[in-house]
Amino acid sequence: xxxxxxxxxxxxxxxxxxxxxxxxxxxxxxxxxxxxxxxxxxxxxxxxxxxxxxxxxxxxxxxxxxxxxxxxxxxxxxxxxxxxxxxxxxxxxxxxxxxxxxxxxxxxxxxxxxxxxxxxxxxxxxxxxxxxxxxxxxxxxxxxxxxxxxxxxxxxxxxxxxxxxxxxxxxxxxxxxxxxxxxxxxxxxxxxxxxxxxxxxxxxxxxxxxxxxxxxxxxxxxxxxxxxxxxxxxxxxxxxxxxxxxxxxxxxxxxxxxxxxxxxxxxxxxxxxxxxxxxxxxxxxxxxxxxxxxxxxxxxxxxxxxxxxxxxxxxxxxxxxxxxxxxxxxxxxxxxxxxxxxxxxxxxxxxxxxxxxxxxxxxxxxxxxxx
Numbered sequence: 186x187x188x189x190x191x192x193x194x195x196x197x198x199x200x201x202x203x204x205x206x207x208x209x210x211x212x213x214x215x216x217x218x219x220x221x222x223x224x225x226x227x228x229x230x231x232x233x234x235x236x237x238x239x240x241x242x243x244x245x246x247x248x249x250x251x252x253x254x255x256x257x258x259x260x261x262x263x264x265x266x267x268x269x270x271x272x273x274x275x276x277x278x279x280x281x282x283x284x285x286x287x288x289x290x291x292x293x294x295x296x297x298x299x300x301x302x303x304x305x306x307x308x309x310x311x312x313x314x315x316x317x318x319x320x321x322x323x324x325x326x327x328x329x330x331x332x333x334x335x336x337x338x339x340x341x342x343x344x345x346x347x348x349x350x351x352x353x354x355x356x357x358x359x360x361x362x363x364x365x366x367x368x369x370x371x372x373x374x375x376x377x378x379x380x381x382x383x384x385x386x387x388x389x390x391x392x393x394x395x396x397x398x399x400x401x402x403x404x405x406x407x408x409x410x411x412x413x414x415x416x417x418x419x420x421x422x423x424x425x426x427x428x429x430x431x432x433x434x435x436x437x438x439x440x441x442x443x444x445x446x447x448x449x450x451x452x453x454x455x456x457x458x459x460x461x462x463x464x465x466x467x468x469x470x471x472x473x474x475x476x477x478x479x480x481x482x483x484x485x486x487x488x489x490x491x492x493x494x495x496x497x498x499x500x501x502x503x504x505x506x507x508x509x510x511x512x513x514x515x516x517x518x519x520x521x522x523x524x525x526x527x528x529x530x531x532x533x534x535x536x537x538x539x540x541x542x543x544x545x546x547x548x549x550x551x552x553x554x555x556x
Contacts, residue, residue, distance in 0.1 A: 197247075207265055210258045215267055217247065219285055233269060233284035240275050252276040253326070259283070260322055264360050274322055313349045313356070318342065319363050327367060337374070338367045344440055351406075351447055373433070393421050399435040408446045415513060416442055418520035419479050448475055449512075459503035466494055468511050476515060485522075486515045 197213060204212035218238070227234035243255055250258070256275035262268045272282040319338065327333040345366050349359075356362060394417060395403075403413060420441055424434065448471070467490070473483045493514055497507070504510055 207267065208261065210254075211262050211265070211267070214247070214255075214258045215262055218268070218283065222285070227284075230284075233286075235271070235282060235284045237272075237280050237282045239280050240278065243275075243281065255281075256322070257326060260320075261358070261361070265357055274325070311355050311357075312353065313346060313359055315346065315350065317346055317359060319360060323360050323364060327364065331368065331371065333367060333371050337371065341367050341370050343444075347444055347447055351443070393417075393434070395438050396435050399439055402439055403442055403446075406443070406446075407450075408442055412446065412449070413442060415516050416445060416479070418524065419481070419516065422520075422523050423480055445475060445478055448478060459505050460507075461501060461503055462494060462497045462507050464494070464498060466507060468508050472508050472512055475512060479516065479519075481515060481519045485519060486511075489515055489518060 197217060199209075199212045199216045203215070206212075207215070218236075221236055221238060222234065225236055225238075227236050229235075240252060240255070244250070244252065247255070253276045259268070259270060259275060259281060263270045267286055269284045269286055270282065272278045272280060275281055319342070324335050324338055327338050328335065342363075345363055349356075349362070395413070400410070400413065404410065420438055424437070468486075473486065476483055476486055490511070493511060497504075497510070
């Protein structure tokens with residue numbers, strides 16, 4: 186071909202089927218790197234063939250990417266289990282030290298040969314671990330590309346893990362999902378920050394209640410209306426103390442309830458048969474964990490325990506879960522205590538909220554404080 190050709194350099198070749206499976210950028214880089222093994226001498230290490238390729242050479246042969254882009258795509262290939270990397274991020278290092286994960290490639294080829302007509306699941310897919318955390322590389326990329334601080338990204342981790350573990354879905358790229366989650370929250374945060382400078386006469390009133398849309402979303406996931414009603418007063422008090430003009434309260438309420446409901450349904454013990462409350466009964470540690478999540482002092486709950494036990498032993502009634510009864514009882518009295526404190530009765534709040542001042546049966550059936 187003459188020097189005047191408009192396409193003088195070697196063309197990049199990639200498989201459309203591979204691009205559909207792992208992503209276009211990943212397919213381009215993976216096949217570009219795999220071609221190097223035909224022309225360069227590799228080093229055997231830990232059962233893999235390793236190559237060292239200069240970053241500048243990669244940028245020259247892939248001029249449509251920056252060093253940050255190269256690192257992002259290489260990191261994605263590593264997360265998918267297609268390559269192994271033993272070098273710092275490419276926007277910091279001078280070279281990429283990598284190996285093709287041949288074991289995983291062989292598994293995919295064997296699976297494809299055994300069932301050629303069936304689409305293959307991406308390798309490495311699995312449930313999100315309870316203790317999952319994003320990599321340092323991802324946190325650095327969020328800071329470099331979007332100006333998102335490490336602290337802000339990690340603040341979103343609890344909701345991210347709780348949401349995806351509730352759904353029980355599998356994925357091969359949790360880092361990518363977390364990146365999208367953080368970016369969405371960051372944009373919402375920026376929007377909320379801008380809106381705070383707008384005049385706004387609406388405050389968090391005593392009678393605030395979640396919207397019908399918020400209630401529908403929660404009830405669709407199995408959360409009971411009684412559980413929602415119990416949580417409203419403590420939620421209102423929590424945000425009134427911090428920012429009465431807080432935006433997106435319905436969204437925050439949904440997140441708050443989801444966390445509590447997930448903990449409530451997965452941790453509380455439900456017996457198959459109703460029983461009488463034992464004389465030495467104590468709530469499980471999970472109950473105190475839920476109370477802490479609701480910002481309720483465990484010592485306050487401890488003070489209510491003796492008369493709670495005595496009342497239900499005297500009533501001789503049977504229930505499947507005394508943990509649930511006690512949790513409802515404590516949350517009710519905590520709400521009544523803070524309701525009185527809000528109206529200038531802090532000194533008498535604890536005394537007037539005690540069971541001996543009114544019927545416990547009335548307390549448990551009365552939801553006037555949540556209306």
